[in-house]
Amino acid sequence: MLTIEGITKHFDASPVITDFCLTVPENGCVALIGPSGCGKSTLFDLIMGVVPMETGKIRWRDRIVPDLSQLAAYMQQSDLLLPWLGLVDNARLPSDIAGESKATSMPRVEALFDRLGLAGFENYLPSMVSGGMRQRCALARTLMFGRDLVLLDEPLSALDAITRRNLQQMLRLLQTEFGKTILMVTHDIEEALVLADELIVLTRPPMRVADRITLSMPHPRRLEDPPLVVIKHRVLNMLQEGRQA
Structure with missing residues (x-):
């Protein structure tokens, strides 16, 4: 379980995040949604150790940790593939950095490519494939880190519907299939409704929790199902009221 307790951050004396708390259950998926500029990506920078926290604690599986940089795999909006490497070598980068031999890592990455529909494209350069295939390669690379916690920062936002x-x-x-614990940021309400177990609606800065919505509907979910339609309108209304406040 991931627990974030009392995170606070100011920039130029202006509060961006104030006493923020969050819990992500083991093998759960929690989605954060809020107005642009509310501090969602700043939160990820704080918990990954890119930017120092002023106050707050991070616990992973009941152990206090300084940040998640060595514990979480991080998948971002940009695929960040190296343009001079083929897809399979891009996906293998975490294993190469860890010093794992190619003979050991290749069976794992080949199995992932087969599962993600990339078999046959192993040696294609990123410029030779679609945006969707590049993001699938980025997903394979994320899984090659072998970490149980995954942070998703709008990884699909640059793609067509x-x-x-x-x-x-x-x-x-x-x-x-992989039993990961997931914390994701998205601007897409429908995406959160399809993927998450809990949806957390955030306020404008200083970022706080406006609402927590449990999504207990079974998967796969249909966006036209009445409970999801009700939740979608509820979240849209909260976000609209937040923009006008």
Whole structure:
């Protein structure tokens, strides 16, 4: 279980995040959604140790840790693939950095490429494939870190609607097949409704929790199902009221 307790951060004396608390259950998926500029990405920078916290504690599996940089795999909006490497070598980078031999890592990455629909494209450069395939390669690279905690910072936001819908099902594999604990940031309410077990609605800065919504509906979910339609309108209203405040 991931627990964040009392995180606070100011920039130029202006409060960005104030006494923020969050819990992500083991093998759970919690989605954060809020207005642009509310501090979602800053929160990820804080818990990954990119930016120092002023106050707060981070616990992973009941152990206090300074940050999650050595504990979490981090998948961002940009695929961050190296343009001079083929897809399979991009996916193998975590293993190479860890000093794992190619003979050991290749069976794992090949199995992931087969599962993610990338078999046959192992030696293609990133410039030779679609955005969706690049993000699938980024997902394979994320899994090659072998970490039980995954942070997702709008990894599908740069893709078209159809590609996003297909890749949302790929992200579900993080829980269903690989048993990951997931904390994700998204601007897409529908994406959160499809993927998350809990949706946390955030306020404008200083960022606080406006609402916590449990999503107990079974998967796969249909966005036209009445309970999801009600939740979608509830969240839209809160976000609209926040922009006007």
